[in-house]
Amino acid sequence: MRKVAIVGLGQTPVREHWGSNLRDLAVTALRDAMEDAGVETLDGVTVGNMLSGALSEQEHLGALIADYAGLEGVEGMKIEAACGSGAAAIRMAVKAVASGLMDSVGVVGVEKLTEFSGKFSTASLATAADADYEITMGLSFVGINALLMRRYLHDYNYDRNDFAIFPVNAHHNAQYNPNAMFRHPITAEQYAKSKIIADPINILDSSPIADGAAALIVVAQENLSQFKGKPISILACEVGTDTVALDNREELLWLKGAERSVKKAYHVSGLSVKDIDFYEPHDAFSIMTALSMEASGFAEKGQAIKFADKVDIGLKGKLPLNVCGGLKGRGHPVGATGVYQVVEAAQQIRGEVPPELQLERNHIGMIQNIGGSGATVITTILKKIGK
Amino acid sequence: MSEIMKPARDVGIVGYGAYVPVYRLPASEISNQWRSGHDLNFLPIKQKSVPGMDEDVITMSIEASKNALKRAGIHPKDIRAIWVGSESHPYAVKPSGTVVGEVLNIIPNILSADMEFACKAGTEAIQAATAFIGSSMGDYALAIGMDTAQGRPGDALEYTAAAGGAAFIMGPAEKSLAVVEGSFSYVTDTPDFFRRAYQKYPEHGNRFTGEPAYFKHITESVKALLKGLNLKPSDFTAAVFHQPNVKFPQNVAKMLGFSKEQIKYGLLSGMIGNTYAGSSVIGLTDILDHSHAGDRILLASFGSGAGSDAFSLMVTNKIKNAVKKAPLTMDYVDRSISVNYGLYARWRNKIIME
Amino acid sequence: MDIPRYWRLKDQRYRLQGRKCKDCGNLSFPPRLVCQKCKSRKSVPHEFKGLGKLYTYTAIYQAPDRFDPMVPYIVGLIDLEEGVRITAQVTDVLPEDVVIGMDLEMVIRKIYADGDKGPILYGYKFRPILKKMTA
Incomplete structure (x- = not known):
C-alpha cells in the first residue's frame, strides 16, 4: 500500500x-x-x-x-x-x-x-436510524441521542448540566472560526436554561x-x-460498524463501532491515544462526545466529563477538543461534516487556522466522524510530514 | 305482543371483557368553558372518559376482546365471527373487526362486519352472535360494543359523550358463564338523535330524546321480555339499562319496578360518561364481575333512531373462575389521569387547524 | 402511503413476532435472517409475551412531521422478559411519572394516521401494567 x-x-x-x-x-x-x-x-x-x-x-x-x-x-x-x-x-x-x-x-x-x-428535515435525518423499528416508533434523531443520554445520567450519576462543558468549549472556539455558523460564546448558565427538545437533550446540546x-x-x-x-x-482512515438500531446493541453506552474503528486506526498508524495532540469528536450531541471519548480510549467508562474537566479541553489544555468549534459551533451539514472536520484538522497542522485557534502542540490530530448513533464510525489520524 | 326471541340451540356468554381509557375530563371543565360554571350544581355526571390520542374503537376493541378471550379460555381460532358495534369506527369504509381479528390471531376463517345502530350497536352485535351460534353456524362469535363518542363543543351532550365499551364471546350454553334465557327487540322510526354522513357531530331533539325515545323503547322491550319469559322485576338479581347520564337509567328502572339495589352495579355513567354503543354492555360486565351462579340479570340497551334490545341472562357456576382471569371493569373505571378542556379539545380534534 | 410496508409488518406490529434460532435458541426482534449469535440461517417465528422493564426513555417535543400532532410523547427502550430489548412508545402515563426500571406491558395503539385520507397504522406500545394478574 x-x-x-x-x-x-x-x-x-x-x-x-x-x-x-x-x-x-x-x-x-x-x-x-x-x-x-x-x-x-x-x-x-x-x-x-x-x-x-x-x-x-x-x-x-x-x-x-x-x-x-x-x-x-x-x-x-x-x-x-x-x-x-x-x-x-x-x-x-x-x-x-x-x-x-x-x-x-x-x-x-x-x-x-x-x-x-425543519420538521421535514427532522424526518429525513431520522432515516439514519432503523426505518421499520425505530422511526415508526416516533423516534427523531435527537430522540435516539436522548435515550443514550438519559441512561448515561442514570448509570453514572451525572446531572444534566454537567454536560455543559462540551458545548461551552465548542462555542468558545467557534467564535474565532470565520466559517462557523455560531460565532458567539455561551455560558453554563445559558445551557442550564435552554429549551428541551427531547428530554434530557436541550437545544444547546444539539448541533445546528x-x-x-x-x-x-x-x-x-x-x-x-x-x-x-x-x-x-493521512496515517489512518478506518471504519468500524455496529447495529443501526440502538436496541440491538450489546451494550447501549459503549460505541462498539467507535472502538473497532479506533483500534484499527491506532494499529495502522502505530500510534496510541497518548500520541494525540488534539481531538475532533463528532459532537452532534453532547452525549456523543462523551461516548466517543470513552470508546476511543481517552477516558474510562462513565468518566468522559470528569476527564474533560481534568485535562482541560480548551485551546490551552492538554487535550483540545473541537478546535474550530466542532459540529456544535461550526454547524453540522451532515454529509459534509466529516470533510469539514478533516479540513480543519489539516489547517491546524499546517498552521493556517486563525491565531486564536492555533495550538502549541499541533502535529497529530485525530478526527472521528459518526454515522447514525454509532453504526458507522470513521476515525482519521493526520500527522505533520516531518523533514 | 309477539313472542320473545330464543335461538334453536341455547347460547350464552363464554367470556367478557371491558375497556375504558385512562383519561378523564371533569364535567366542571365543560361547565367552566361554556357556561362560566353557572350549571356546576346541575351536572349530569361527575366526569367522562376521554380516549388518548393513540386510541380509537379498534384499539379499545382489541383490549376488551383480549380480556374476553382470557375469560373464555378458548383458542382464538375457535371464533368464527366478529361484529363490532359502534358509531365511531375509525374508517368509514374498512371493517374494524379485521384488525381486531388479526391482532388476536382469530383470522382468517371468520366473517366480520361493522354494525351501526347508535347506542345499541353493541347489543345488536350480541343478537347477531346469539343467532349465529344458536343456528350452529359456528361455536363461538365475538360481539363488541365500543365507542369514542363526540359531542358538539358546548352542547348538552358534550358533558357525557365518552369512550369505552365491552366485548363478549358468545358460545354454546354449556360452556357459558351466563346463559341467554331470551331476548326481545323493539324498533320504530323515531328521529331523536342522528348524525348525517360526513358530519362530525350528531344532532338531537333535546327533550324529545326522553319520553318518546329512551323511555318508550326500553319499557316496551323490557315489558315484552318479562311477559314472554313469565318473569317479574323481583326475579332479577341485577339490571342494567342504557346510561346516557345517571338520571335516565334510574328513572326507567323505577318505571319498570326495579329497585335501587338491583341497579347498584353497572351504573357507571357518573364516573365514565355515556360510552354509547358500549354503554349498557360495559354496565353488564361490571354486574358480571360481581355476580354469582344463579343470578338473573336484565340487560336493556337503547339506540336512537330508535330501538331497544332486552335480554335475560342466567349466571352459571362458570362465572367464579372466569371473573379473575382478566382485569375487572372497575380496574379500568377507577384509574384516572385528569385532562383539562384545552388538552381534550386538541386530542378530540375540536380545534380547527385549516 | 406506505401500504405494503404497513401490511408486511403486521405480525411484528400486532403480535411482537420475532425469530428463534433453531440452532442456538437465540431470540431476535426485529426478525433477522441470520442469527446474531451463531450466524445460523435456520429460525422459526417466536411471539414475545409483551412484558418488560423500561431501560431508558425520552420525551419528544420536536417530532418528525407525521408524529408532530402527538407531542410530547415518550419513546423508550424496553427490556422484554425474554431478554430482548426493543424500541417502543410508552403510553397512558405523563412524562413526569416515567422512571427507568418501571414494569410495562404491551398494548396495541395507533402509531400514526397517514394524513386525513391514508391508512391508520396500528402497532405495539407499552404502558404501566394495569393490574398484575395472578392466574
Missing part, C-alpha cells in the same frame, strides 16, 4: 445558504481545494452526502458535480453513510490512492438541509442543521513533488 497525503483544502462557510444550490456549494469547495493543491484535473471524485435525494430532489451527485466542476468524463460517485458520509468519502479516496488504482482523488462533502421545513461544503485532495506521498499544496499525512 502507498502512503497517502492531503494536498489541497477547500470549504465554504457553514450557513443557511438560501442563495446557493447543492452543486454550487460543492463545486466552490472542490475547485478551492484543487487550486490549493495546484491541480487542473483529478482521477476521481467522491462525494459525501446524505440527503440530496430527500431534500434537494437530486441524486447522481458524482457525475453532476464532476461535470459542473469542469471535470467532464472524470469518475465520480456519491458515498452515503448518514452523518458519517463525509469521512466515508475520504475513506474511499484513501483506498483508491493507497491501492495504486488512482493517483489523485478529490473528496467533497456537501449538504443542503434548509431547503424544506446547516448548509455547506468542504473538500480535500488525496494523493500518494510518493508523488508529493507534483503538487503545490502543503501536504499533511
Whole structure:
C-alpha cells in the first residue's frame, strides 16, 4: 500500500445558504481545494452526502458535480453513510490512492438541509436510524441521542448540566472560526436554561442543521513533488460498524463501532491515544462526545466529563477538543461534516487556522466522524510530514 | 305482543371483557368553558372518559376482546365471527373487526362486519352472535360494543359523550358463564338523535330524546321480555339499562319496578360518561364481575333512531373462575389521569387547524 | 402511503413476532435472517409475551412531521422478559411519572394516521401494567 497525503483544502462557510444550490456549494469547495493543491484535473471524485435525494430532489451527485466542476468524463460517485458520509468519502479516496488504482482523488462533502421545513428535515435525518423499528416508533434523531443520554445520567450519576462543558468549549472556539455558523460564546448558565427538545437533550446540546461544503485532495506521498499544496499525512482512515438500531446493541453506552474503528486506526498508524495532540469528536450531541471519548480510549467508562474537566479541553489544555468549534459551533451539514472536520484538522497542522485557534502542540490530530448513533464510525489520524 | 326471541340451540356468554381509557375530563371543565360554571350544581355526571390520542374503537376493541378471550379460555381460532358495534369506527369504509381479528390471531376463517345502530350497536352485535351460534353456524362469535363518542363543543351532550365499551364471546350454553334465557327487540322510526354522513357531530331533539325515545323503547322491550319469559322485576338479581347520564337509567328502572339495589352495579355513567354503543354492555360486565351462579340479570340497551334490545341472562357456576382471569371493569373505571378542556379539545380534534 | 410496508409488518406490529434460532435458541426482534449469535440461517417465528422493564426513555417535543400532532410523547427502550430489548412508545402515563426500571406491558395503539385520507397504522406500545394478574 502507498502512503497517502492531503494536498489541497477547500470549504465554504457553514450557513443557511438560501442563495446557493447543492452543486454550487460543492463545486466552490472542490475547485478551492484543487487550486490549493495546484491541480487542473483529478482521477476521481467522491462525494459525501446524505440527503440530496430527500431534500434537494437530486441524486447522481458524482457525475453532476464532476461535470459542473469542469471535470467532464472524470469518475465520480456519491458515498452515503448518514452523518458519517463525509469521512466515508475520504475513506474511499484513501483506498483508491493507497491501492495504486488512482493517483489523485478529490473528496467533497456537501449538504443542503434548509431547503424544506425543519420538521421535514427532522424526518429525513431520522432515516439514519432503523426505518421499520425505530422511526415508526416516533423516534427523531435527537430522540435516539436522548435515550443514550438519559441512561448515561442514570448509570453514572451525572446531572444534566454537567454536560455543559462540551458545548461551552465548542462555542468558545467557534467564535474565532470565520466559517462557523455560531460565532458567539455561551455560558453554563445559558445551557442550564435552554429549551428541551427531547428530554434530557436541550437545544444547546444539539448541533445546528446547516448548509455547506468542504473538500480535500488525496494523493500518494510518493508523488508529493507534483503538487503545490502543503501536504499533511493521512496515517489512518478506518471504519468500524455496529447495529443501526440502538436496541440491538450489546451494550447501549459503549460505541462498539467507535472502538473497532479506533483500534484499527491506532494499529495502522502505530500510534496510541497518548500520541494525540488534539481531538475532533463528532459532537452532534453532547452525549456523543462523551461516548466517543470513552470508546476511543481517552477516558474510562462513565468518566468522559470528569476527564474533560481534568485535562482541560480548551485551546490551552492538554487535550483540545473541537478546535474550530466542532459540529456544535461550526454547524453540522451532515454529509459534509466529516470533510469539514478533516479540513480543519489539516489547517491546524499546517498552521493556517486563525491565531486564536492555533495550538502549541499541533502535529497529530485525530478526527472521528459518526454515522447514525454509532453504526458507522470513521476515525482519521493526520500527522505533520516531518523533514 | 309477539313472542320473545330464543335461538334453536341455547347460547350464552363464554367470556367478557371491558375497556375504558385512562383519561378523564371533569364535567366542571365543560361547565367552566361554556357556561362560566353557572350549571356546576346541575351536572349530569361527575366526569367522562376521554380516549388518548393513540386510541380509537379498534384499539379499545382489541383490549376488551383480549380480556374476553382470557375469560373464555378458548383458542382464538375457535371464533368464527366478529361484529363490532359502534358509531365511531375509525374508517368509514374498512371493517374494524379485521384488525381486531388479526391482532388476536382469530383470522382468517371468520366473517366480520361493522354494525351501526347508535347506542345499541353493541347489543345488536350480541343478537347477531346469539343467532349465529344458536343456528350452529359456528361455536363461538365475538360481539363488541365500543365507542369514542363526540359531542358538539358546548352542547348538552358534550358533558357525557365518552369512550369505552365491552366485548363478549358468545358460545354454546354449556360452556357459558351466563346463559341467554331470551331476548326481545323493539324498533320504530323515531328521529331523536342522528348524525348525517360526513358530519362530525350528531344532532338531537333535546327533550324529545326522553319520553318518546329512551323511555318508550326500553319499557316496551323490557315489558315484552318479562311477559314472554313469565318473569317479574323481583326475579332479577341485577339490571342494567342504557346510561346516557345517571338520571335516565334510574328513572326507567323505577318505571319498570326495579329497585335501587338491583341497579347498584353497572351504573357507571357518573364516573365514565355515556360510552354509547358500549354503554349498557360495559354496565353488564361490571354486574358480571360481581355476580354469582344463579343470578338473573336484565340487560336493556337503547339506540336512537330508535330501538331497544332486552335480554335475560342466567349466571352459571362458570362465572367464579372466569371473573379473575382478566382485569375487572372497575380496574379500568377507577384509574384516572385528569385532562383539562384545552388538552381534550386538541386530542378530540375540536380545534380547527385549516 | 406506505401500504405494503404497513401490511408486511403486521405480525411484528400486532403480535411482537420475532425469530428463534433453531440452532442456538437465540431470540431476535426485529426478525433477522441470520442469527446474531451463531450466524445460523435456520429460525422459526417466536411471539414475545409483551412484558418488560423500561431501560431508558425520552420525551419528544420536536417530532418528525407525521408524529408532530402527538407531542410530547415518550419513546423508550424496553427490556422484554425474554431478554430482548426493543424500541417502543410508552403510553397512558405523563412524562413526569416515567422512571427507568418501571414494569410495562404491551398494548396495541395507533402509531400514526397517514394524513386525513391514508391508512391508520396500528402497532405495539407499552404502558404501566394495569393490574398484575395472578392466574
